[in-house]
Amino acid sequence: MVLQVEIDKHVALVRLNRTEARNSLNPELIVRLAECWQSLRDDVDVRAIVLTGAEGSTFCAGFDLGRFIPLLTGARQAEDEWDHRIVADGGLAGRATLRDFDLERPLIVAANGHAIAGGMELLLAGDLRLVAAGARLGLSEVRLGLIPAMGGTARLARLMPPALAAELLLTGSPIAAERALEAGFVNRCEAPERVLDTALELAREIAANAPLAVQAARDVMRRSADLSVVEALALEAEHSQKLAATEDAVEGPRAFLEKRPPVFQGR
Known part of the structure; x- marks a missing residue:
């Protein structure tokens, strides 16, 4: 499965699982993420949510440049069920990345590796952000003739100093997790093997509250x-x-x- 979901004692753990493609968002993962968020919001037993990536050096590399972006630009025609669902529902990507969908409960993003482009936008959507030491965080869209359109452009300067936000957006170059911590953008910068455990500890602490x-x-x-x-x-x-x-x-x-x-x- 490209997306794994576990629920334990009021805490939902959502894991991106496309390690062979750096957990990039292909049409199937986009559809499943959008459906997952709706299901979790409807579940009154879920009080906190943790989003992470499957084991590897990358939390999420953004949208799949070979599958989703060409479909979006019209350079590729729909081929399977997931493609057709993306074409039929233009709002799926916005809901999957939480640009156009509110979970109505806290989301902790545990970026266990690099968060680039759409991956960075998922990080921006979190209420709490934990990042692996040594990870790179960036919005590279201007290098592809695009802008971050899933909340990145609109949210970035609200969550970090404007000068740093401008550097990220206009150069397309990533910054180190440690610099993001210094800027107050992330809550924790942990050893990669500790990121998820710390996120789950925070989620359980939140879930114990009213x-x-x-x-x-x-x-x-x-x-x-x-x-x-x-x-x-x-x-x-x-x-x-x-x-x-x-x-x-x-x-x-x-x-x-x-x-x-x-x-x-x-x-």
């Missing part, structure tokens, strides 16, 4: 960037009022006073 509160905090944080302070505070107050009426808001303080771990139900 899920409705986590979703609300994430929603306010993400949407506030496009709001005035007054509007953001109003959104915060709206979520706070709704949460105060939940069972989990009763359970949390009660468990604290009773000196026991809370048992949150998501209601």
Whole structure:
């Protein structure tokens, strides 16, 4: 399978599995990713998601230059089921890369290797970003006559210093994971063999919290960037009022006073 999904105790692990092609996104993987995200969002038992790549030096090399890009430009005609689905639904790539789809729960991207082009855009889509030491991160599209069109151009300067974002976008040259850490773009820079374990630890920590509160905090944080302070505070107050009426808001303080771990139900 080009995509592997495991769910354990409220945490979903999604693994890109095209090691022979540096986990690049071909039509089948694009379709399966889009379907996977929809399925996970619909699963109320899933509270946190980790995305990683199969073992190797590359997390994701972006869109498959031999299969997807020629289909996109019209240089290649649809040949199989996956090709035809891409042609029939122009929104699949945007949903697969989370440009046009909100998971409504935290996504931790564990880049176990290089993240280039569409792979970097998947990294940009994460709420938390963990990267392997020595990995290279870049948006190379201008070298191919394109721009990052799955959120890369729009999101990059929001998540790292504008000068560094401009360097990445305009030169097409990648930067080292260590430089991305210094710039505050990634949360951790770990040894390659530790990236996934650390990501899963963070996911379990998040999943142990009240899920409705986590979703609300994430929603306010993400949407506030496009709001005035007054509007953001109003959104915060709206979520706070709704949460105060939940069972989990009763359970949390009660468990604290009773000196026991809370048992949150998501209601």
